[in-house]
Amino acid sequence: MEQQDIENLRQEYSAASLSKSDVAANPIKQFDKWFNEAINAKVYEPNAMTLATATTDGRPSARIVLLKGFSDDGFKFYTNYLSRKGKEIAKNPLGALVFLWGDMERQIRIEGTIEKLDRAYSEKYFHSRPKKSQIGAVASPQSREIEGRDELEKYMAELEQEYADKEVPKPSHWGGYVLKPRLIEFWQGRRSRLHDRIVYKKVDNKNWKIVRLAP
Numbered sequence: 001m002e003q004q005d006i007e008n009l010r011q012e013y014s015a016a017s018l019s020k021s022d023v024a025a026n027p028i029k030q031f032d033k034w035f036n037e038a039i040n041a042k043v044y045e046p047n048a049m050t051l052a053t054a055t056t057d058g059r060p061s062a063r064i065v066l067l068k069g070f071s072d073d074g075f076k077f078y079t080n081y082l083s084r085k086g087k088e089i090a091k092n093p094l095g096a097l098v099f100l101w102g103d104m105e106r107q108i109r110i111e112g113t114i115e116k117l118d119r120a121y122s123e124k125y126f127h128s129r130p131k132k133s134q135i136g137a138v139a140s141p142q143s144r145e146i147e148g149r150d151e152l153e154k155y156m157a158e159l160e161q162e163y164a165d166k167e168v169p170k171p172s173h174w175g176g177y178v179l180k181p182r183l184i185e186f187w188q189g190r191r192s193r194l195h196d197r198i199v200y201k202k203v204d205n206k207n208w209k210i211v212r213l214a215p
Helices: 003-007 027-040 084-091 119-128 131-139 149-162
Strands: 048-054 060-066 069-071 074-080 094-101 106-116 174-188 196-203 207-213
Touching: 027 069, 027 106, 027 174, 048 074, 048 084, 060 074, 060 084, 074 084, 074 119, 119 131, 119 174, 131 149
Parallel strands: none
Antiparallel strands: 048 060, 048 094, 069 074, 074 174, 094 106, 106 174, 174 196, 196 207
16 A cells, blocks of 8 residues: 555544543443443454553553453453563553444543452453363463464364363463553544543542543
8 A cells, every 4th residue: 555545544533422521420330331332332342452561661562452351440351471461560560451442433541550360360260261262371372482383283282182071270370460540531533533532530549530631
């Protein structure tokens, strides 16, 4: 594609609007409202979110992960603790999430601190997954260099045979995290790029202040 063609790619947003008077006093309730609307609108994988982490010297990285639960405590996801993101979180617990529901012209940004979930939560979720997904978590040395896919598939086949008639133990290096939010922004696309941006900022570790930002 020519550079000029890329520059001319644009979309006029007109699906909805958002004001401070529209939103719930609690951002988790507002997230729940938008999340259910995304499900009802049949958005493809509405729980897909970008997770951004960074090293202690500020080098960022980002990837798509799946939201696996949310509450007033925060937003939960699961991964390999020895992956790149796991290692970065261990040294720098500050992180950010982004949900993009393009068909609804909506985006949600979340910033906060990431903590490990209790082992019991991770055990329960791990054993609720399809067995092949459990075995895949055991088989994959996530984020490490490997010679080729063949060795991964061979090890997967060996594990499937080993655990054919018994429970797969949760690896000690695999489990859940919760991102505890300090800031949540709800973005609604509007005409002429005058988008609506409503932000919740946590104050005194308990209450939320709601403000509007210029687009």
